[in-house]
Amino acid sequence: MKELVRDTYRYRQLIWALAMKELKVRYKRSVLGFLWALLNPALMMLVLTLVFATIMRFSIKHYAIFLLSALLPWTFFAQSLGYAVESIVGNGELIKKVAVPKLVFPVAAVVSNIINLLLSLIPLAILVPLMRHPIYWTWLYLPVPMLALIIFTLGVTFLFAAANVYYRDVTHIVQVVLSAWFYFTPIIYGLDLIPVNRQWLFKLNPLLYVINGFRLAVYYGMLPRWQSVATSFVCAFAALLIGYGIFRKYQDDFVFYV
């Protein structure tokens, strides 16, 4: 774990350059370029609001904000995982020729998505006053669930990036897992929609606590209970410990399988 922090710090410039490369390549050859990072969530908001608030008539006030406050952190998680799972295999040619710590690739994938997440908060911050929803002071609390989310995401990405080196099926499995996970997490709905005797099942979801933190702060203007915050950090560090532990154990072998 000490090694993870040390190498991340030592190679911070490389990680940053790789993350910027990822963003540049992602938006290269598009007329709007980086604007897509803002437009993507904005357009998604529009579609989802249309579907859930207008057509399906969810009776949640300011549904777009309710939805986005949970959807943006989810999107960060899903996209990070989608990118990072390929990060070792995708950089295989590089790994075979240059001695470089392997952890920089999944970390860079996550960092590029952190930038995306921060950018995507801008359209949300514009939308809130636009819909005459109050901007609560609890927005200031957002860095806390964000930190837990990033740590959790890193752990999960380490695990899947390593697994994908050995079995390329993992890329496909991740997609299936993500779509199931999406519906299992209260994003398009609230946890209160779930019958009380079934709620324990949803509470097993480690992502619930972070996503709940986002929604409480942005939509309800409240802070989560300390137990919920503690749970989110325990889950996050557990994921990182397991994910990075496995990654570290196998990283010297990656070069033979990519």
Place this chain on the structure above:
Amino acid sequence: MSKQQPLPSPIVVKVENVTQRFRVMSERPDTMRELVAGFLRHKVSYRDFDAVKNVSLQVAQGQMVGLVGRNGSGKSTLLKLIAGVYKPTAGRVHVEGTLAPLIELGAGFHHELTGRENILLNGLLMGYSKAEMRRREQSIIDFAEIGEFIDSPVKQYSSGMHMRLAFAVATEVDPQILIIDEILAVGDASFQQKCFARIRSFRESGKTILFVSHNMQQIIDQCDRAVLLEHGAVLADGVPAEVVETYKHIWAPEMTAAD
């Protein structure tokens, strides 16, 4: 016994009883379906293959060592072990000082990024800082003769430009140890000359160079020591002309026919 001569130069590359084992799968299960199918058939379809076998090698600072041997004799594997790309299955590799691996030039280049962006990325990959790369940027561009193309994506570069830029990045950072794997076979004559001129100036400034080539004349002309590898083991080590002679002797056509 030439090692008995007083050698004040410190050892900068130390390879101690290194073995590199590769697991060669006849049908490596790349997907879980194949894995499950393999289990069901109770088939373990791999064999172990030692690309480098119990090799020990010491290189003193300022030496230019040529590695010779047939294809598959373990030259590239040995270079990659020294470069730190592989962790040895057994034994120890110790390298003193910064090392620039010219194993495949431009390995870190991304075709969508510009030459300038790639200079930075490649330098960072080799472990240099951003400030350092910015400082050396102009001399890299000058040496590579890239001109105004430096701000175009490298996918638009000719293969010669690509090579020149990669060589420039790898050598301009001023490494103490240079590893060159057959890369000088490409590029036009004038650039090759420029590369060799730079390699000479590296030698004059007391840097260590490990060099793989199939061009025996290059080995004899450039190196002050040669190592012959065969089946992953050191077969001869000494004066380039003699080692090259051994190599030619062992692998002369009539001998291979008898083999």
